[in-house]
Amino acid sequence: MLTHQRKHYLLDLLQREGQLVARTVSETLGLSEDTIRRDLRELAREGLLQRVHGGAIPNLPASPALAPYASREQLSLEAKPAIGRAAAAMLGAGQVVFIDGGTTCVQLVRQLPRELRATVVTHSPSIAVELVNHPLIEVVMLGGRLFRHSIVNVGAATVEAIARMRADLYFMGVSSLHPQAGITTGDHEEACVKRALSGAAARTVVLASPEKLHTSSPFQIAPLNQVSDIVVLRDTDEALLAPYREMGIAITLA
Template identity: 55%
Template sequence: MLTSERKALILKTVRRDGRLVAKEFSRQLGLSEDTIRRDLREMAGEGLLQRVHGGALPASPATAEYGVRQTIETDAKARLGAAAARLVRPGQVVFLDGGTTNVQLARQLPPDLEATVVTHSPSVAVELARHPRIEVELIGGRLFKHSVVAMGAACIETLGRIRADLFVMGATGVHAQAGASTGQAEEAALKRFIVRQSAETIVLATRDKLGAASPFGIVPLAEISSIIVERDLPDLLLAPLRKAGPEIVVA
């Protein structure tokens, strides 16, 4: 079997089964495990999959630059944002993570809602500047341009003094075993810190993020209260996530 044929089969297996175990796959093909692991390393370097101990998971495609992501799945993001907006209660302190889906959430908060939104996303803050009753606490720091959010020591220091009722967290991967993940280590650490500062965490996830993984883990799914997903998704995709702990809310 040619290398290109083998890699195509690896990619097909990962996408179909949601995972690949190197030892089992090498046995099926009658090849050495080292050969399969080399293929996995090369494919991970190309962003085609995410390597994990013993094999691979689907790589999340939700890693494009912010400007590109603004044009992708806009209808689905609007529905997810509307569903999340209905979960925000009067008087709550809500931390809104960065990301294009959370901008949709901010856009759809009811005009009569009185609440406090804490965010390190200038995009979210600008969206809420037009809201008549929501107080906005904008957290500063070094701008991480990929996600257009503030990061760094100043950001962490300020967040350490805030306790939120609800954290609406962004993630590029949501996988039953790998948990919620993202593509940058410092960003993952910041999100994990905010989870610890919040009474409840929810994630809004378009279909491309479900069953996929990114390089840096944030938290296991057991630490997430709810995942808001699109309608008409197969139970085969949702059942492992539900079993991992969170409530699955269909937008």
């Protein structure tokens, strides 16, 4: 089979099946997996599909959460406080928690009771300022270079500091969430920091307002097997949630 014939076959199969697994296709065609992976890489460069670990999926819509911070504050105005309340209820007294930057995480800390005694570690100045009036919460700020788009600190110094810590929970904000593409965001350095935070936490809780589901952003933070919980709005379509439930991820409805 010639290269252009293989590519046509791959795109046709992707349209019919909704995803491609390179190993399965290689066995079906009697070709090496490297050949199929090379074809998929070339098709991805042409903008005809999206590569994921082990194969490919159709191009996904870009997430509205890639917009500047001020614009994101106007998204899901009712959903984010509800998600924040549900997430805040997961935090127990005496715990050490990582809290991400972003507009949904701001809603989370606004829901924390004033009498809560805990330690919050964050790379977000916005989160730290929100916690000023919580006298029993110890706030630890991670330094680094300020990434203005998300108003968080990023870089090698941030990742190095995270490596010396361990947390009970990490409340992660994401730009995009998809069963095959995983959890993704719009900046490489920000993805590195989120990945480090997740790796240093016993449990990672993803806060997913409606506009983030079934979308894709350029940089993967981690595959979904690193996620313990996802918090979504109560009226989210069950068809969107089913793949996560099948992976064993706990779904909290806000």
